[in-house]
Amino acid sequence: xxxxxxxxxxxxxxxxxxxxxxxxxxxxxxGDGHEALFLGQTEPWDAIVxxxxxxxxxxxxxxxxxxxxxxxxxxLILSARDTWKDVxxxxxxxxxxxxxxxxxxxxxxxxxEALVRRSSGRAQAEITIGELSIDPAxxxxxxxxxxxxxxxxxxxxxxxxxxxxxxxxxxxxLIQHIYAQDMDLNSNVIxxxxxxxxxxxxxxxxxxxxxxxxxxxxxx
Amino acid sequence: MNELFNTMPRRVVVMAVxxxxxxxxxxxxxxxxxxxxxxxxxxxxxxxxxxxIAVQRFRVDENGAITHHRTGTxxxxxxxxxxxxxxxxxxxxxxMTLLDQSDSLGDLSEHNTALPFxxxxxxxxxTREGLAMRGQxxxxxxxxxxxxxxxxxxxxxxxxxxxxxxxxxFIGSTFLGLGCLLSLLVFTVVRTxxxxxxxxxxxxxxMQRGGxxxxxxxxxxxxxxxxxxxxxxxxxxxSLIDRHRRQASDLAHSLKTPLAxxxxxxxxxxxxxxxxxxxxxxxxxxxxxxxLSRLRTGAKTANSCPVHDTVEDIVFAMEVLFRERDLDIxxxxxxxIVFRGDADDLKEIAGILLDNACKWAETTIHIDCDxxxxxxxxxxxxxxxxxxxxxxxxxxxxxNTTRDGEFVSGIGLLIVEDIAELYEGxxxxxxxxxxxAEIRVTLPAxxxxx
Numbered sequence: 001x002x003x004x005x006x007x008x009x010x011x012x013x014x015x016x017x018x019x020x021x022x023x024x025x026x027x028x029x030x031g032d033g034h035e036a037l038f039l040g041q042t043e044p045w046d047a048i049v050x051x052x053x054x055x056x057x058x059x060x061x062x063x064x065x066x067x068x069x070x071x072x073x074x075x076l077i078l079s080a081r082d083t084w085k086d087v088x089x090x091x092x093x094x095x096x097x098x099x100x101x102x103x104x105x106x107x108x109x110x111x112x113e114a115l116v117r118r119s120s121g122r123a124q125a126e127i128t129i130g131e132l133s134i135d136p137a138x139x140x141x142x143x144x145x146x147x148x149x150x151x152x153x154x155x156x157x158x159x160x161x162x163x164x165x166x167x168x169x170x171x172x173x174l175i176q177h178i179y180a181q182d183m184d185l186n187s188n189v190i191x192x193x194x195x196x197x198x199x200x201x202x203x204x205x206x207x208x209x210x211x212x213x214x215x216x217x218x219x220x
Numbered sequence: 221m222n223e224l225f226n227t228m229p230r231r232v233v234v235m236a237v238x239x240x241x242x243x244x245x246x247x248x249x250x251x252x253x254x255x256x257x258x259x260x261x262x263x264x265x266x267x268x269x270x271x272x273i274a275v276q277r278f279r280v281d282e283n284g285a286i287t288h289h290r291t292g293t294x295x296x297x298x299x300x301x302x303x304x305x306x307x308x309x310x311x312x313x314x315x316m317t318l319l320d321q322s323d324s325l326g327d328l329s330e331h332n333t334a335l336p337f338x339x340x341x342x343x344x345x346x347t348r349e350g351l352a353m354r355g356q357x358x359x360x361x362x363x364x365x366x367x368x369x370x371x372x373x374x375x376x377x378x379x380x381x382x383x384x385x386x387x388x389x390f391i392g393s394t395f396l397g398l399g400c401l402l403s404l405l406v407f408t409v410v411r412t413x414x415x416x417x418x419x420x421x422x423x424x425x426x427m428q429r430g431g432x433x434x435x436x437x438x439x440x441x442x443x444x445x446x447x448x449x450x451x452x453x454x455x456x457x458x459s460l461i462d463r464h465r466r467q468a469s470d471l472a473h474s475l476k477t478p479l480a481x482x483x484x485x486x487x488x489x490x491x492x493x494x495x496x497x498x499x500x501x502x503x504x505x506x507x508x509x510x511x512l513s514r515l516r517t518g519a520k521t522a523n524s525c526p527v528h529d530t531v532e533d534i535v536f537a538m539e540v541l542f543r544e545r546d547l548d549i550x551x552x553x554x555x556x557i558v559f560r561g562d563a564d565d566l567k568e569i570a571g572i573l574l575d576n577a578c579k580w581a582e583t584t585i586h587i588d589c590d591x592x593x594x595x596x597x598x599x600x601x602x603x604x605x606x607x608x609x610x611x612x613x614x615x616x617x618x619x620n621t622t623r624d625g626e627f628v629s630g631i632g633l634l635i636v637e638d639i640a641e642l643y644e645g646x647x648x649x650x651x652x653x654x655x656x657a658e659i660r661v662t663l664p665a666x667x668x669x670x
Contacts, residue, residue, distance in 0.1 A: 084571025
């Protein structure tokens, strides 16, 4: 998953980034309201973790701005403000979930996972396409009942394509969801990655759509 | 006595009424006094005229004999027992010899007692029988002689007293009526005149109860400086309280982020230290949450809010937060019931209780509200395992926990109790008709929406 963490406290921001990265997600963070709004509007995210007290623009304004611009990325508010008035205001503002600080990292991970799952229209935690089964929580993949060992990058690529099964994902988007740092778009790293996944699972597990990108076919 | 003067309008009314009554009373007394003086003058004038008439009727013949000529018309002086009298004397050295007297005193040969007339001027005197009279003894010249005679004339002073009493009764009744009318007028004038003060008092009382501030407009010019001062004072106090609350709130909130980081570090610590740190962070978290809750609910207000709509906000939040549970949350609260308190406090109560109910319910949550006398009873029940089973299931007071329960075990219901106590309400735990737990919170009800 590609996550954006918006938190003004550097220590907590770094800690959140570390926890989520260790979980296998691609995480970018921002401590400034203006920068966060720009990132939220211009880049594709699977979910956004948003603090309310931010320098520049406050979290609630960012939330409303994103929703007004029809950005439907799941947003979880993580705030020290924990009154039910704050919760209602946040949820009415367009947030999908609200967590008060201090929080348990396991609960945060579970909630982000649930948000992303719901946004991709799945009821179950596991992603199942035909005989392919992906468990995002355990970071495990099985095909025809057999566990398939994948590296972190291979897992991220397959998970993202599977979440968006049936859709064509271009190389740039795929890179953004796999790698935290900027990559040379002309490099053949994605091609290599896809080839390795096909080799480990099945040749037709990922289709190449020439000139457009990659797609995992749906099981229909 | 103090109660009589404990409000400004009452003080002004009492002072004005007492002053008016005193002035009216003095005026009435003066009027009676002048009327009496006038009556006495009238009587004296009448007696003077009667003296002249009586003198003109005396005749002295060439033998020096005095005769009293009567006109044939009977006067009060001619009626026996009328007590209107005259007596004619001749001065004989120091001795006064009674020569003639009015028929009212009887025949001179039988009744010849000289009355003790005051000499030279009209004055009151008493006869030997004790009858109060007014009259005088004056020198007179009789027609046909150069000798000096003395004529005493008098009439009962009871006549004046009766006239004065009658007048006093009339004046007294008239002034009593005037006094009542004036008192009523004073009361009305004072009440109308001091209306701005009563309004100021009302707004101050409302402000003390926490319901808004003193309005800026519509005050008389002379009250405007005081109102301005009061408004400024109120704003200064409010801003001071707000600043202190904000500082305390910021302090509590600023502790939350370090606590979140500490919680993250805990798993990396050696097992012995881990328990101690977890215990301490839990204590700090509980203290922060409880004190934040008290800060939020510290200012009792005179606001009111519709219960249904306020709880509906929380139901919306629950439907978002617990959407995966697909719970049936039934808000059966009557739209007209009003909570006499702050909407945020009601949201906090409903939020904590519904959050618990959503965690424990199987499929259904029932929310209802009844008005009992001046109170409303908000009841939130579910079809979960019930209060005892919740305790058994968790081995602690987890029935009180909020959504992030592991940090704030037991604090949720305490916050609900804190808020309810602020409004002199209470919290009762019981069993829902759905089979699970039900929590009933008693709070003050406001007037129903029409």
